[in-house]
Amino acid sequence: MDLKIIIEQELWEAIEKNYEHESYSSAILDAMHLLTDTIRNKTGLEGDGSGLIGQAFGGENPKLQLNKLQTESEKNIQKGTQELLRGLYTAIRNPRSHDKYNDTKEEADSIICFIGYILKIIDKSKVNFEESTFLKRVFEKYYVKTEEYSELLVNEIPKRQRTNLAITVILKRKEGDFENLYYFLKALFDQLEDNNISQVFKVISEELKYTSSEEDIRTILNTVPAKYWSKLDKAVKLRVENILLENVKSGKYDLLNENCLNGALGTWIETEHLMNFEDVSNWNLEVVNKIKYGDEEDKAYIEEFFWNKICEINSHEIDYxxxxxxxxxxxxxxxxxxxxxxxxxxxxxxxxxxxxxxxxxxxxxxxxxxxxxxx
Incomplete structure (x- = not known):
């Protein structure tokens, strides 16, 4: 039997090294590791062994559905496959993980071929969480602008898929309502690990690295929680903050007509953004200068959009x-x-x-x- 020809390329690449060195028991474990990763990646679950199988294939509404689960026969297929997978972990993986085994090539071929068959079944299965379907709920006009609703939505996202979903929403941000996206991303970021947030901000940094478009910058300020601003790549951060500062320098507000005449981009800066800016002292100086030396429209701009924010960030340690x-x-x-x-x-x-x-x-x-x- 030429195993390389019989099984899928991904499975062969997973076992090739140990199989070619005739470490057949290790090759079997390699195949089981691929099986575990496949289930985890498709479902977003973090478990292992029988626990993982139960979470992925069990229950009334399993995360991985092998069929429509309408007839008794379809339900039996779901349940039977679940038991087969439990058996693989109990009878195949666990003993080889804990004791010394010396499987023959024939034994390894049979087991690895069966694992390949199971992988094909999983590949054809339907995932209970579909990103494209879920995103419609995030971008719909009936999104409920509350923390509770946003948290409930985020809880539906498999843990392993949350980072990629955050990136997708940010890249598609111009298609949605900014207030909706802000609520959603705030709830989502609260559930991400620090390294995952850093991963998302690598994408945001790329989005901002070369742009001078006010829309590009404003939509990031609008949707991404301000407390994470410091996660930006430092060179990108300094550049964008300089763009914002120049915009604020030009800021003017018509108090009579309650209309921002210039510097609209800067008005989207929140207090938490300012707290995380690199050179806060320079922002203090610019605010003071516009009040001291600007005309009435300059002063009105600061009064309307920045005075309270500047005072708040200086409430504990005031700038010179x-x-x-x-x-x-x-x-x-x-x-x-x-x-x-x-x-x-x-x-x-x-x-x-x-x-x-x-x-x-x-x-x-x-x-x-x-x-x-x-x-």
Missing amino acids: WLEDYIKSELKNKDSEIVRKLEAILKFNGNHSWWKIFEEELKDFPEMYYDDDLPF
Whole structure:
């Protein structure tokens, strides 16, 4: 028997080395390892042995369906194949994994051919989770914009398929509703291991490496959770942040008509993005400069889109530029800065800025922490 001709190429490549060296028991184990990996990859399951077989082929709604499971005969085929697979692990793999075996070529040929037959059955089986069908639910207009719904969807995705699905959604992001995709990706990223998130961000980095398209950048800012921004390739990260900074420098807002005249891309930056930017001090400086030296539309742009974000990221350790600006304006008794500070400090007696601006605030006795509020 010429085994190489009889079995599929993938199976032959898995066993070839040990089989050619006449290590037949090891070749059998190689074939079983391929069988295990095939079931895992097709179902997304992480188990092994009988447990894996039960999860993949058992139950009322098995992950791997060999037929429609409507007639008694079809159900028997499903159940019988499940038992055959259990037997392979119990009678073939496990003994050779734990004890020394010296299988002959004839024995190995018979067992490996049978494993090849089982692999063909699995290859023809229907997977209960189909990515293309699942994606329709992610991109549909009736997506429920809640954390609960998003988490329920993510729980349906086999663990091994979650990383590839995240990549697919990001690559197709322009086809969907950004708010829907944000909810979904947030729930999905929360279930990914750190190395899987890094894998996804390699793809995102490639998406952003050469582009200057505001749509490309905005759709990433819109859909990918901001707390993972630091996962970007550093060169890509620095470049995109520079594009964003230049956009913000040009930012103008018409307060009367409530319309962003310029710098629309920068308005999609969230507080968590800023927290993870490389040169936060430079962003503080730019915000301060637009307030100090810009025209009314410059100032309105910062007031509308950045003031609260900048104050939040400086709430524990304030940057020099922002501290100097606030102290200067307090000394000048600027009513606008007093109003802004009061909005930040009035309901937070533990805010670090009470101490930082202690001397300057002495001139404003009306500024106090209201601890008598009922909430």
